[in-house]
Amino acid sequence: MQISQERCIGCGNCTYVCPMGAIYIDPATRKATINDDACVECYACYNGLSREVLPPRTARIARRIASKLLLRFEPDPDICPTSAFEPNELTWPRVVRRAFSDPRVPHESTGIVGRGTEEVKTNDVSARIGVGEVGFTIEFGRPGVGARFRDVQEMSRALAAIGVAFEKKNPVTSMMTDTTTGDIREDVLDEKVMSAILEIKVGVERTEEIIRTVWAVEKRLDTIVVLGVGTRCDDEGEETVVAPILERLGYTLHRAKTNLGLGRSVLREIAS
Amino acid sequence: MTNTLHRYGTAESFVDDYVVIAIPTKGGQTGGDPLPALRRFHEIALDYHPVSLGDAIKGGSFRPTRHRSMWQHFFEERPSAPDFDEVIDTIESPTTFSVVFDNRENAQAFVSRIADEDFGLSINVSSSIANGQNCCKAANLTRHSVAYSLGYEGMPDNLPNRHAMMLSTMCGHGMISLSLAKKMIDYVKENRIKPDAAVATLGRFCSCGIFNPSRAKRILKQARTGGF
Numbered sequence: 001m002q003i004s005q006e007r008c009i010g011c012g013n014c015t016y017v018c019p020m021g022a023i024y025i026d027p028a029t030r031k032a033t034i035n036d037d038a039c040v041e042c043y044a045c046y047n048g049l050s051r052e053v054l055p056p057r058t059a060r061i062a063r064r065i066a067s068k069l070l071l072r073f074e075p076d077p078d079i080c081p082t083s084a085f086e087p088n089e090l091t092w093p094r095v096v097r098r099a100f101s102d103p104r105v106p107h108e109s110t111g112i113v114g115r116g117t118e119e120v121k122t123n124d125v126s127a128r129i130g131v132g133e134v135g136f137t138i139e140f141g142r143p144g145v146g147a148r149f150r151d152v153q154e155m156s157r158a159l160a161a162i163g164v165a166f167e168k169k170n171p172v173t174s175m176m177t178d179t180t181t182g183d184i185r186e187d188v189l190d191e192k193v194m195s196a197i198l199e200i201k202v203g204v205e206r207t208e209e210i211i212r213t214v215w216a217v218e219k220r221l222d223t224i225v226v227l228g229v230g231t232r233c234d235d236e237g238e239e240t241v242v243a244p245i246l247e248r249l250g251y252t253l254h255r256a257k258t259n260l261g262l263g264r265s266v267l268r269e270i271a272s
Numbered sequence: 273m274t275n276t277l278h279r280y281g282t283a284e285s286f287v288d289d290y291v292v293i294a295i296p297t298k299g300g301q302t303g304g305d306p307l308p309a310l311r312r313f314h315e316i317a318l319d320y321h322p323v324s325l326g327d328a329i330k331g332g333s334f335r336p337t338r339h340r341s342m343w344q345h346f347f348e349e350r351p352s353a354p355d356f357d358e359v360i361d362t363i364e365s366p367t368t369f370s371v372v373f374d375n376r377e378n379a380q381a382f383v384s385r386i387a388d389e390d391f392g393l394s395i396n397v398s399s400s401i402a403n404g405q406n407c408c409k410a411a412n413l414t415r416h417s418v419a420y421s422l423g424y425e426g427m428p429d430n431l432p433n434r435h436a437m438m439l440s441t442m443c444g445h446g447m448i449s450l451s452l453a454k455k456m457i458d459y460v461k462e463n464r465i466k467p468d469a470a471v472a473t474l475g476r477f478c479s480c481g482i483f484n485p486s487r488a489k490r491i492l493k494q495a496r497t498g499g500f
Contacts, residue, residue, distance in 0.1 A: 016451040019450075048479075118295060122296075122298075124416045125297040142446050224425065231419075237413070255400055258405070259394060259418070260383070263297060267309055
């Protein structure tokens with residue numbers, strides 16, 4: 001992403017909307033500027049900011065006059081008043097940033113379409129997580145911190161070392177050069193993304209081992225880790241196996257995604 | 273990403289937060305066109321008073337405005353209410369569709385109706401664990417699977433600026449920045465902006481419609497008087 005220095009009037013609205021805090025007003029130019037290393041190419045600025053088309057020169061003069069009179073030129077906080085944001089063409093490996101950060105683009109760079117797998121959201125059709133199994137999503141970077149693949153690799157290596165297999169259809173797995181060691185390709189290790197998720201599946205008896213491994217590694221990482229744990233319910237719709245393990249480990253379970261079991265392999269035909 | 277799972281807050285803070293998700297299985301379904309079913313999912317939702325809806329490609333019911341003339345800056349008021357018709361009118365391709373409710377009655381009635389419709393789509397409820405269970409019971413369904421959020425490692429529920437965290441993490445794609453959430457809280461505290469306008473400002477950054485404007489409004493009002 002880039003900001004047109006001809007169009008920007010330095011109002012500062014965009015500095016707040018960047019999830020990574022990568023935009024600032026350069027004191028020398030008084031224009032908004034992007035720290036390219038911190039930017040994850042999520043396009044929140046380009047897609048989320050409303051756009052107006054005020055003439056930049058007039059708007060600058062109006063701002064200066066208002067300032068002299070101790071008044072403020074204050075467009076709504078989610079507006080770029082001069083439509084100054086301009087996407088630029090991304091090349092490898094920077095294109096990886098957008099694939100993992102902009103939710104509206106598919107993972108073309110990784111060969112995986114979509115944000116990742118559907119976890120247990122479609123487990124009623126895919127049967128990805130079976131009885132006695134636990135699926136983990138180990139997510140890095142949210143909220144508002146971002147993650148570099150070097151940190152993700154530290155976790156993937158630790159998990160590979162204890163014999164865990166990574167979900168094949170996951171975008172991070174597709175970036176690995178060796179899934180048995182958890183090594184991620186060298187040329188993307190310093191790339192920063194909004195969020196990356198490692199996905200694994202193990203027998204329920206390994207739940208505690210996985211969590212303790214994650215705890216040991218996450219303390220060394222310069223990012224935030226959040227865990228999701230998916231499993232099958234029993235025939236009565238109860239889940240009495242995994243939750244007690246998690247609670248014993250000190251977690252208070254607040255929130256969950258519940259699959260209602262309504263999915264089928266053949267959809268009902270509905271007239272368009 | 274796990275869009276709705278990792279919302280920051282205690283179970284009590286999800287009392288008005290029910291996200292119902294419909295999703296076709298990638299490569300899993302062997303027959304049927306998911307798009308008409310997904311469209312019906314949204315159309316039916318309108319009968320149950322949702323507070324937001326959207327799809328993962330075209331966006332939610334709060335959308336950024338695009339001016340073509342400079343005069344619109346002076347003479348055009350920007351909408352602060354969700355536009356459900358635009359969401360349905362712009363449906364283009366099958367993806368994850370979501371509907372958000374702010375009360376138990378409407379959420380449960382909608383889930384029961386969707387169960388009766390028997391589309392064959394996978395349907396998930398993302399909320400507190402109890403809310404998800406209650407939706408199942410109301411529709412006479414047994415839960416198939418469950419995905420627990422274990423929360424952000426190392427972050428307790430009583431962080432400073434927790435209200436900003438609650439607002440920001442309502443977009444699981446990370447599109448609502450913490451800084452903007454804090455700015456909106458500050459604007460509401462200063463009475464520079466009404467909570468409805470602050471909610472719309474935040475909601476325009478949500479790229480798939482799972483942002484809950486009712487919960488956001490409640491959080492903003494709590495933050496206005498409640499300290500950090």
